[in-house]
Amino acid sequence: MKIFLANAEATLNLGITLGESLTAGSVILLEADLGAGKTTLVQGIGKGLGISELIVSPTFTLINEYTEGRLPLYHLDLYRLGPKEVAALNLETYWEGIEVTPGIVAIEWAERMPYKPDNYISVHLTYENENTRQAEITAVNCEISELISTIQID
Numbered sequence: 001m002k003i004f005l006a007n008a009e010a011t012l013n014l015g016i017t018l019g020e021s022l023t024a025g026s027v028i029l030l031e032a033d034l035g036a037g038k039t040t041l042v043q044g045i046g047k048g049l050g051i052s053e054l055i056v057s058p059t060f061t062l063i064n065e066y067t068e069g070r071l072p073l074y075h076l077d078l079y080r081l082g083p084k085e086v087a088a089l090n091l092e093t094y095w096e097g098i099e100v101t102p103g104i105v106a107i108e109w110a111e112r113m114p115y116k117p118d119n120y121i122s123v124h125l126t127y128e129n130e131n132t133r134q135a136e137i138t139a140v141n142c143e144i145s146e147l148i149s150t151i152q153i154d
């Protein structure tokens with residue numbers, strides 16, 4: 001489904017809705033150009049989970065983990081990596097939640113992934129103009145329709 005995002009706050013609010021309602025093991029794959037709002041959306045997810053720490057894009061650290069919220073948030077940014085380097089990260093560790101506490105996995109630049117989880121939520125963000133964006137959300141082998149229907153579009 002497509003959601004019109006009138007400003008950065010709308011993107012943040014979409015993230016908050018996701019953060020409040022997603023269950024442990026959810027994977028959000030974000031694909032969008034630089035500055036389209038991926039990190040803004042993840043900041044909302046963090047807020048929705050009850051994380052007060054400032055969420056910044058892990059462009060150089062690859063992954064930031066936040067554990068103070070309802071569920072752990074694993075925030076990854078693959079911008080600087082190629083598919084082989086991404087494969088070497090064994091990202092399934094995060095979504096399988098066997099060696100780590102199951103939580104929410106949010107991945108910026110998911111375009112770089114050579115393989116994807118069986119179940120995930122895909123979010124494509126595109127520019128409309130300076131302050132507006134469009135989010136196209138697709139649930140792949142998972143259910144988010146109930147959650148999405150609660151989103152207020154302003």
Ligand SMILES: Nc1ncnc2c1ncn2[C@@H]1O[C@H](COP(=O)(O)OP(=O)(O)O)[C@@H](O)[C@H]1O
Nearest residue numbers: 007008011034035036037038039040131132133
């Ligand atoms: N509708 C919108 N949604 C998200 N960000 C927006 C929007 N309008 C303007 N912006 C601005 O665009 C920038 C998006 O940056 P960021 O979230 O870091 O993008 P990305 O992680 O995709 O590179 C922020 O400065 C934000 O304030």
Ligand SMILES: [Mg+2]
Nearest residue numbers: 038039057108
């Ligand atoms: Mg970013």
